[in-house]
Amino acid sequence: MSSNKQRNQPPRDAEAAVRGEELFRIDGVSKSFRHVDALDDVSLTVGTGEVVGLVGENGAGKSTLLKILTGIHRPDDGQLFLDGEPITVDGPNDAASEGISLVHQEQDVIGNLTGYENMYLGLFDRFTTGGVLDRRAMREAGQEVIDELGIDIDLTDTVAHYDFNERQMLEIAKAFSYLGDADRPIILLDEPTAGLEEEGRDLLFEQIHRLRETASFVFVSHELDEVLEVCDRIYVLKDGAVVDEVAAADTTEDELQRAMVGRDASEEYYHVSAQRTVAGEDVALSADGLATDDGLADVSFDLREGEILGVVGVDGSGKARLGRILGGARAPDAGTVSVGGERIENPTVSKMVDSGVGYVPKERKSEGLLLYQPLRFNVSLPSIGLPSMRDDVPLAGRSLPLIDFDREEELAERAVERLNIKTPGIDELVERLSGGNQQKVVLAKWLMRDVSVLVFDNVTRGIDVGAKEEVYRLCRELADDGVSMLFIGDELPEVIGMANRILVMKDGSIVDVVEAPPGDKPTEEEIIQEMI
Numbered sequence: 001m002s003s004n005k006q007r008n009q010p011p012r013d014a015e016a017a018v019r020g021e022e023l024f025r026i027d028g029v030s031k032s033f034r035h036v037d038a039l040d041d042v043s044l045t046v047g048t049g050e051v052v053g054l055v056g057e058n059g060a061g062k063s064t065l066l067k068i069l070t071g072i073h074r075p076d077d078g079q080l081f082l083d084g085e086p087i088t089v090d091g092p093n094d095a096a097s098e099g100i101s102l103v104h105q106e107q108d109v110i111g112n113l114t115g116y117e118n119m120y121l122g123l124f125d126r127f128t129t130g131g132v133l134d135r136r137a138m139r140e141a142g143q144e145v146i147d148e149l150g151i152d153i154d155l156t157d158t159v160a161h162y163d164f165n166e167r168q169m170l171e172i173a174k175a176f177s178y179l180g181d182a183d184r185p186i187i188l189l190d191e192p193t194a195g196l197e198e199e200g201r202d203l204l205f206e207q208i209h210r211l212r213e214t215a216s217f218v219f220v221s222h223e224l225d226e227v228l229e230v231c232d233r234i235y236v237l238k239d240g241a242v243v244d245e246v247a248a249a250d251t252t253e254d255e256l257q258r259a260m261v262g263r264d265a266s267e268e269y270y271h272v273s274a275q276r277t278v279a280g281e282d283v284a285l286s287a288d289g290l291a292t293d294d295g296l297a298d299v300s301f302d303l304r305e306g307e308i309l310g311v312v313g314v315d316g317s318g319k320a321r322l323g324r325i326l327g328g329a330r331a332p333d334a335g336t337v338s339v340g341g342e343r344i345e346n347p348t349v350s351k352m353v354d355s356g357v358g359y360v361p362k363e364r365k366s367e368g369l370l371l372y373q374p375l376r377f378n379v380s381l382p383s384i385g386l387p388s389m390r391d392d393v394p395l396a397g398r399s400l401p402l403i404d405f406d407r408e409e410e411l412a413e414r415a416v417e418r419l420n421i422k423t424p425g426i427d428e429l430v431e432r433l434s435g436g437n438q439q440k441v442v443l444a445k446w447l448m449r450d451v452s453v454l455v456f457d458n459v460t461r462g463i464d465v466g467a468k469e470e471v472y473r474l475c476r477e478l479a480d481d482g483v484s485m486l487f488i489g490d491e492l493p494e495v496i497g498m499a500n501r502i503l504v505m506k507d508g509s510i511v512d513v514v515e516a517p518p519g520d521k522p523t524e525e526e527i528i529q530e531m532i
């Protein structure tokens with residue numbers, strides 16, 4: 001693979017030839033947002049029945065490119081071609097009529113509508129005659145799509161009742177339903193597996209294999225093993241430009257990472273040699289008999305100071321509910337939580353924060369961020385009540401506690417540097433950051449505040465490989481400083497690599513506690529056996 005930045009003419013060899021006939025082509029596309037050049041003269045092709053991978057660091061321009069292909073953004077420059085003919089795409093409906101649809105990175109659903117209404121949002125006219133909407137036809141059409149895909153969700157239920165996995169499966173079904181009768185659809189998948197449970201992932205890959213006779217795919221992911229597994233050809237984007245193009249069969253994860261990040265993966269990806277022993281340490285947090293009416297039963301464990309405690313389980317096992325309770329986002333129906341020996345009555349987010357517990361939820365958009373506020377405010381938010389963030393101003397004989405904005409600026413600048421957040425500045429609205437950089441902001445806000453316990457639910461979701469390693473290193477440093485972490489995750493290698501011990505959950509209960517010391521880590525198979 002070459003690593004030089006080459007414009008317009010990415011390196012191509014015989015193996016990297018387009019599979020099938022050329023169906024779709026992007027020629028010299030550029031796009032800028034105010035101070036950011038998100039795409040710079042990008043060209044790529046997609047063949048019929050081909051799965052094309054798109055990889056690159058957070059903020060490299062992957063989502064922007066997909067949004068241009070579906071008409072959400074207009075390119076400043078360049079041209080799209082379908083079957084050799086120039087096309088203009090004016091929006092998702094227009095894209096759908098050309099056979100192009102997108103599975104969004106962030107779930108784009110409306111909670112108080114049903115599954116089938118969400119599926120056909122924006123396409124109601126397909127089911128309307130004489131001004132009357134035929135809901136039954138819409139429901140049946142939706143059901144047909146999910147039956148065909150083998151997806152098991154209740155389309156008549158409102159989406160607010162869906163869990164993360166179900167919403168993601170709905171997103172995938174939506175992309176297929178949009179296409180109607182397109183004979184050669186192009187399906188764009190923007191990190192479709194991020195946070196998706198194993199089962200959903202397998203189902204998606206099966207569909208890709210099944211449909212590739214007729215459909216073409218563009219697959220964006222930070223999971224390089226998945227990219228190598230499902231793609232024929234891979235483009236590497238860096239700072240908005242294509243820096244490499246290679247046949248999947250001719251490359252490796254290491255090579256891809258080098259092209260993306262400019263350096264090799266560390267031998268010590270999870271920094272296991274820095275894993276500390278915590279046997280004699282004090283208990284930082286303990287859960288005693290936690291239960292919920294919807295199935296969590298008698299969950300008890302101690303988390304020691306400086307310990308990283310993994311939590312794994314299949315969808316519905318209770319691991320996410322456990323995280324929400326410990327983060328204060330949900331009250332348990334029975335049982336208690338204690339932090340540093342103090343029992344927390346009726347835990348809420350603010351009580352947990354006050355007792356030194358930070359929570360990084362899986363669903364960053366709804367729970368982790370204030371999207372329409374600047375980065376600096378998001379990062380400093382949990383720290384605002386701390387004395388170090390106050391600037392007491394004397395007023396009429398009293399002291400008025402104001403936020404110390406210099407301190408806030410310093411905190412935000414430090415977060416940007418420490419986590420390498422790609423942003424034009426600390427005043428940028430979080431909504432404008434790329435998905436992975438948003439996740440870094442969620443993490444930063446806790447790293448910048450003194451906490452004793454961090455509850456992570458898929459903390460590296462959407463973060464690129466280079467940044468993941470940085471997060472793992474930070475976790476080891478925090479553990480060394482005595483910070484404890486509950487490490488809930490769907491990526492087994494990551495949980496196994498990082499954790500001292502692993503709680504395996506099934507049907508709402510802890511079914512096993514597996515030790516994971518350096519040099520004697522359990523295998524994925526051993527853990528999976530306990531999970532199912």
Ligand SMILES: Nc1ncnc2c1ncn2[C@@H]1O[C@H](COP(=O)(O)OP(=O)(O)OP(=O)(O)O)[C@@H](O)[C@H]1O
Nearest residue numbers: 033038058059060061062063064432433434435436
């Ligand atoms: N609406 C917008 N306004 C301003 N800047 C934007 C907007 N959308 C994207 N950007 C910027 O464009 C650049 C590319 O973002 P994009 O979302 O395409 O990255 P990405 O490769 O998909 O990243 P990730 O892997 O983190 O999802 C980033 O610097 C981002 O902050």
